[in-house]
Amino acid sequence: MPRDYLQAVREPGQSVNPLFSLMGMELLEAENGRATLLLPFQPGLVQGGGVVAGGVLAMLLDEVMAHAALSHQAETGRGKVATVNLNVQFLSPAKPGADILARAQMVRGGK
Numbered sequence: 418m419p420r421d422y423l424q425a426v427r428e429p430g431q432s433v434n435p436l437f438s439l440m441g442m443e444l445l446e447a448e449n450g451r452a453t454l455l456l457p458f459q460p461g462l463v464q465g466g467g468v469v470a471g472g473v474l475a476m477l478l479d480e481v482m483a484h485a486a487l488s489h490q491a492e493t494g495r496g497k498v499a500t501v502n503l504n505v506q507f508l509s510p511a512k513p514g515a516d517i518l519a520r521a522q523m524v525r526g527g528k
Contacts (some may be wrong), residue, residue, distance in 0.1 A: 419491040423447050423484070426519035436480065444484060449492065450523035452484035457516045467516070475505050477519045485521035493526075 425433045426444050429501055436442070446453040456462075473475050475477040479500050486498040 418453040419496070420443075423487060423491055436476075438472065440476075441479065445518075447488040450485055450489040450526075451487055452481050452521050454481045454484065454519045455516060458514055460513070463472045463513045468512055471505070471507055472512060474507070474517075475503065476520075477517060478505060479503055481519040481521040485523050486526070489523050489526055 422433055425431055426437060431437065437444070441457045441459065443455045443457075443463055454477060456473075461495070462469050462473045462504060473476070482503075483498050483500065490496065
């Protein structure tokens with residue numbers, strides 16, 4: 418399942434991940450427990466303070482972590498993944514106008 422999904426989500430016009438379509442995200446890498454996602458800048462991602470909304474960044478983190486885990490699952494033959502807990506500390510704002518690149522690498526797999 419993960420291997421098929423990871424191939425399908427990379428296809429132009431994919432429909433296996435509606436969130437990717439909505440946000441315009443692109444999966445650049447997903448292998449060996451690593452993933453890289455691209456979130457192209459869109460003016461609608463900016464909140465009233467003039468920076469990209471923290472919730473958008475948290476969503477991006479959740480997705481890139483899930484795809485890193487899925488790429489590991491594809492190697493081990495396991496199934497789906499789910500986020501159990503997510504804690505984000507923002508160190509600096511994501512300023513509008515630039516695309517955002519997110520990278521994740523699995524450190525330890527759970528059950």
